[in-house]
Amino acid sequence: GPKVLQIPSHQIIDMGQMVTLNCDPVSNHLYFYWYKQILGQQMEFLVNFYNGKVMEKSKLFKDQFSVERPDGSYFTLKIQPTALEDSAVYFCASSLTGGRAEQFFGPGTRLTVL
Amino acid sequence: AQSVTQPDARVTVSEGASLQLRCKYSYSGTPYLFWYVQYPRQGLQLLLKYYSGDPVVQGVNGFEAEFSKSNSSFHLRKASVHWSDSAVYFCVLRLNTGNYKYVFGAGTRLKVIA
Numbered sequence: 001g002p003k004v005l006q007i008p009s010h011q012i013i014d015m016g017q018m019v020t021l022n023c024d025p026v027s028n029h030l031y032f033y034w035y036k037q038i039l040g041q042q043m044e045f046l047v048n049f050y051n052g053k054v055m056e057k058s059k060l061f062k063d064q065f066s067v068e069r070p071d072g073s074y075f076t077l078k079i080q081p082t083a084l085e086d087s088a089v090y091f092c093a094s095s096l097t098g099g100r101a102e103q104f105f106g107p108g109t110r111l112t113v114l
Numbered sequence: 115a116q117s118v119t120q121p122d123a124r125v126t127v128s129e130g131a132s133l134q135l136r137c138k139y140s141y142s143g144t145p146y147l148f149w150y151v152q153y154p155r156q157g158l159q160l161l162l163k164y165y166s167g168d169p170v171v172q173g174v175n176g177f178e179a180e181f182s183k184s185n186s187s188f189h190l191r192k193a194s195v196h197w198s199d200s201a202v203y204f205c206v207l208r209l210n211t212g213n214y215k216y217v218f219g220a221g222t223r224l225k226v227i228a
Contacts, residue, residue: 035216037218042219042220045217056215091158100146100208102160103216104157107156
């Protein structure tokens with residue numbers, strides 16, 4: 001079936017540095033999502049993105065977070081600067097349309113902030 | 115507030131035995147419910163979904179789930195598990211308003227032993 005890829009699978013950085021997580025969504029999908037899962041906790045919605053704009057974001061989507069998808073390339077989540085509490089697995093998802101369309105998920109990027 | 119509870123963080127069953135993974139949800143609206151499975155180093159894959167109608171829904175690989183409005187539950191079942199079913203299983207509630215956000219359970223890690 002359709003696959004969402006995430007690069008890298010694991011990233012280790014020092015607190016205060018910038019990090020960019022990359023998502024390669026399903027090719028014809030138009031809606032994109034990021035979720036965050038802290039170890040042992042629920043996966044939680046961060047943000048969704050359509051037509052170059054953030055449609056909705058949660059309280060977890062701090063000011064240090066930003067998303068973009070320049071020219072149909074990777075859908076990215078940038079964190080600048082990082083904090084210890086940003087350590088988590090970040091999952092990307094995409095869907096063909098918004099609303100009730102099924103979301104397809106990537107395998108996640110494990111981010112460790114030291 | 116809406117939530118999904120998977121009370122069993124880990125379940126171990128013998129190959130060939132039957133399986134039930136429990137899921138309870140809390141939501142005042144009409145629930146759309148999913149079960150996803152995540153194999154190591156892969157994205158979440160949809161097993162089955164319930165929107166309306168017959169409360170027992172069939173999914174891939176012999177899985178089924180039963181929706182109970184009175185119990186606010188959506189338990190996943192399989193008659194006979196195989197070692198390849200070892201994975202993490204997520205119960206997910208999709209809200210019926212706004213941007214149709216996904217609310218995740220914490221996941222149940224299933225281990226199938228010989």
